Amino acid sequence: MPRPALACPPRFATRRDPTRETIGPKIAVAGGALGTPFMPWQQLVADVAGEIDPATGRLYYSEIDLLTPRQSGKTTLELGVSTHRAFGFGGPQNIVYTAQTRGKARAKWADEHVPALQKSPFGRLIRGVRYSNDSEALYWANGSRYGIDAGNDAAGHGATLDLAFTDEAWYEVDATKEQAFRPAMITRPEPQLWVVSTAGNRRSTYLKPKVTRGRARSIDGQPGRVAYFEWSAPDDADPSDPKTWLACMPAIGYTVTLDAVAATWDGMKDDNEDEFRRAFLNQWRDGVSIVQVIAVEDWMAAADPASVIPPDVPRWLAVDLTPDRSRAAIGAAGLRADGLEHIEVVYHDRFRTSALLGRLHQLKATRPLAGPIILTNGAAAELRPDLEDEGLECLVMSSGDMRTACAQLYDRVPERVRHIDQAALNIAVAGATKRETDTGWTWNRRGDTDICPLVSVTGARWGLGSDGDDAEPDFYF
16 A cells, blocks of 8 residues: 655755746656556656746756665656656657666667557657667657667767756766766757766766765755755664665555565675665665765855956966876866955866867966966876976976865865856865875875866965965954
C-alpha cells in the first residue's frame, strides 16, 4: 500500500514557490501515460522544475540537479519531462540524453526509453527511430527529436538544444558535457539542463560541487536559477535500520518493497556495505565527504555575480597550467569600488601556447595591468621565455610565495574576497585538497580535479597583495 504523499520528503530541496504557475501537472500526465503514475517525489520535482517565471512566461529554472537512491524512478521522471517537452512548448524541440558513456546512453535509450515510448499512447506520434551509430534519434511527428549524444566536448555541437539530460552524473570528472551543451542552448527560449545521479565517489569531481552548492542554497532558500533535490541518509544513519530506508528511499511503498531492500542489505552488508550506502542510501563513499578546504557556506557567501573591477583600476593577472600541461587558466584580481577584492577566471581552456598568448595580449590591451604577469610555480613557470619573447613582463612565484598566497585567499574568504559564481572556479574549489608542508600548505596538484582556475586566482590575489592590505582601515574601533 502506497505511503501518504511526501511521507519521504527530500533531505535537501528547492522549495516550491506558490506564487508561480507550474506545468508540473502536465508533465505528470505525460509520465502517467507511459504506464506508471508519478510518485509524490516525482510530482514534487516536476512541479518545481516546471515553475513559470511570471515576468517572461517561460521556465524559471535553467538547471535541475537531482540526486536519488537507485531504483527510485528517475527514468520515469526523465521520460515524462522529455515527452511533455516534445509536444508542450509550441514547436519542435531538440532533446538529448547522455549517461556515463555513449554506449551506456545508447543501451538505456534503445532498450528502455524507445520501447516505453513506442508502447505508450504516444507511440502513434513517432515518425521514426534511427539506430545507426553516432546518429541515434527518435523523431516525433511534430518535428521534435529525442536522441543521444557523445560524452565528450563535441556533445551538443552543431544544432540548437532545448533539453539535455546528464544521467549518472557521478561518473563525470569535469564539466565537458555541460560546457558543450550550454552554447547550443543559448539561443533557445526555454532551455533546461537536468543533472541526474546517485551519490558519487572520489572521482566525482563534476557532481560534488553541484551537491555542495545545492545543499547550501536549499538551506538559505536562495536557489537562483538552479533547482536542487536530494533524497539521502545522513552519514551517521544506521544502514541496517528500516527507518533509515523509509526516510531516504521515496519509492518504498510504490515500486520498491521493504522486503526487497532488506534482502539487498542482507546480500551486501558483509562484503559491499559501502556500495549499498552509496546506491541505496545515496551517501558519498570511497573516502569522500562533502567538505571543502574553503567551506561551501563561506564560498557561496563570497559569491556576487555583479562584482566588477572598475575599468580604470589596474588588475593583476596570473597564469597556471596543470602538471601535464593539458589545461591552462588565467586568473584576475583587483580592488572593487568598495575596497573589497575581486577574483575572476578570465580564461580556462585546453593549453595551446598561441591561444594563451593571444588571450594575454587581449587582456593587456583592454585594461591596465597592475604589474608583471604572474606565473604560478610549476609547469606555468616554464612559459616565461615564450611570454617574454612576446614582450610580456613576467614574475614567477616561488613555493613560499604560493604558500603565502593560499593562506591569504583562505583567510580572506568571505569577508574580503568576492567572486562571480563561475562554474569552473566553483568546481575547482569543491575538488581542491591541501598539500601540507613543514611551513604551511598549498593546493594539492595530484587530485582528480582540474584546479587551474583556483590556482590562477590564488596567484592573482597574491599579486594584489599590498594593494589589498592598504585598502583595509588603519584603525579598528
